[in-house]
Amino acid sequence: MIHWTPPVFLSEDGREAATSPVIELHEEMERQMNKAELRERIRDYKWFHSIDFGDGIVTTGYWSPEMMKEDAETLFRPIKISGANVIDIGAWDGFYSFEAKRRGAASVLATDHFVWSGDPQFHGRETFELARDALGVDVEALDIDVPDLSPERVGTFDVVLFLGVFYHLFDPIDGLRRAASLAREVLVVVTHIDLAEIERPAMVFYPGNELAGDPTNWWGPNVPLMRALLKQFGFARVDYTSKPRPIFHAWRSDALRP
Ligand SMILES: C[S@@+](CC[C@H](N)C(=O)[O-])C[C@H]1O[C@@H](n2cnc3c(N)ncnc32)[C@H](O)[C@@H]1O
Numbered sequence: 001m002i003h004w005t006p007p008v009f010l011s012e013d014g015r016e017a018a019t020s021p022v023i024e025l026h027e028e029m030e031r032q033m034n035k036a037e038l039r040e041r042i043r044d045y046k047w048f049h050s051i052d053f054g055d056g057i058v059t060t061g062y063w064s065p066e067m068m069k070e071d072a073e074t075l076f077r078p079i080k081i082s083g084a085n086v087i088d089i090g091a092w093d094g095f096y097s098f099e100a101k102r103r104g105a106a107s108v109l110a111t112d113h114f115v116w117s118g119d120p121q122f123h124g125r126e127t128f129e130l131a132r133d134a135l136g137v138d139v140e141a142l143d144i145d146v147p148d149l150s151p152e153r154v155g156t157f158d159v160v161l162f163l164g165v166f167y168h169l170f171d172p173i174d175g176l177r178r179a180a181s182l183a184r185e186v187l188v189v190v191t192h193i194d195l196a197e198i199e200r201p202a203m204v205f206y207p208g209n210e211l212a213g214d215p216t217n218w219w220g221p222n223v224p225l226m227r228a229l230l231k232q233f234g235f236a237r238v239d240y241t242s243k244p245r246p247i248f249h250a251w252r253s254d255a256l257r258p
Contacts, residue, residue: 038134045127048115049095053134059127061093071244072099075163078239078249079186080256081105084158089146089179090114090165094128097139100161108138109154113145114168114216147171149178158185158256164245166191167211167219172203173229180233185256187235189248194220201225 035055042059050061050068058065075096082104088097091110101108115122125141132139144153146169160183162176169175180187192211194204203221211217221229223240226248230238235250251257 045123047093049093051095051131067244074241075247076103080258086159087157088161094131096161098135098137101137101139109140111142111144113143116143146175151181156182156184160187163190168216170218172219176229185252187250190245192220193246195222198222201228
């Protein structure tokens with residue numbers, strides 16, 4: 001019988017090393033090659049989110065990486081996210097889904113349809129998939145449109161993210177009602193806001209491409225309307241933060257408040 005003894009590699013100071021310097025060199029070369037490939041691949045796409053992959057590799061999104069970090073901090077800081085189940089409705093490139101997971105969420109479901117459905121001006125789900133693979137995060141994805149969301153279709157979640165979607169919907173109240181129906185504890189809503197001068201709950205309609213030249217922007221609610229709707233959908237407490245984006249935290253109870 002032949003007995004094989006694994007080789008012992010010594011580091012420079014003569015102590016036993018865990019791996020061979022040759023293996024380490026190969027691994028480093030592979031890492032560098034992967035980084036170069038990732039740099040190349042992210043250049044193939046237009047990104048909505050600025051996603052930081054480390055080693056100076058960051059996608060160029062609509063907002064700066066600094067603004068997105070500040071936004072994520074404002075959005076997630078008030079929530080005990082560790083161990084929570086999260087759905088991110090309108091996830092697009094996935095920044096907020098990945099951030100929820102990074103902050104300790106037990107599970108995250110990213111959903112979208114409008115930009116994931118293959119319209120040539122977007123790129124389907126490819127950026128989401130690329131970012132998820134490169135970050136190596138465990139986030140599920142489901143192509144489903146807002147009007148199809150219900151507890152029967154997707155289940156319920158501790159935390160529901162409904163970020164930047166409300167004002168894109170022709171029927172935003174139905175969309176908000178659906179998002180609320182999925183939330184066991186917290187619904188986080190980010191929306192464009194208008195009519196600050198009106199104290200009563202109100203919403204303005206933008207025909208055509210009146211708002212920012214984008215024909216998918218339909219509505220501008222004011223803060224009293226968002227508060228009133230969220231209360232109407234059964235949330236006991238609604239907190240509003242105006243910067244960096246208008247954010248509403250709607251709470252069913254104090255269970256996930258720090
Ligand atoms: C401004 S982006 C927000 C993306 C992400 N949630 C964020 O906050 O950065 C709008 C999102 O709403 C989704 N959406 C859902 N229904 C839509 C509709 N009818 N028109 C336009 N966008 C819609 C888009 O696919 C897109 O992911």
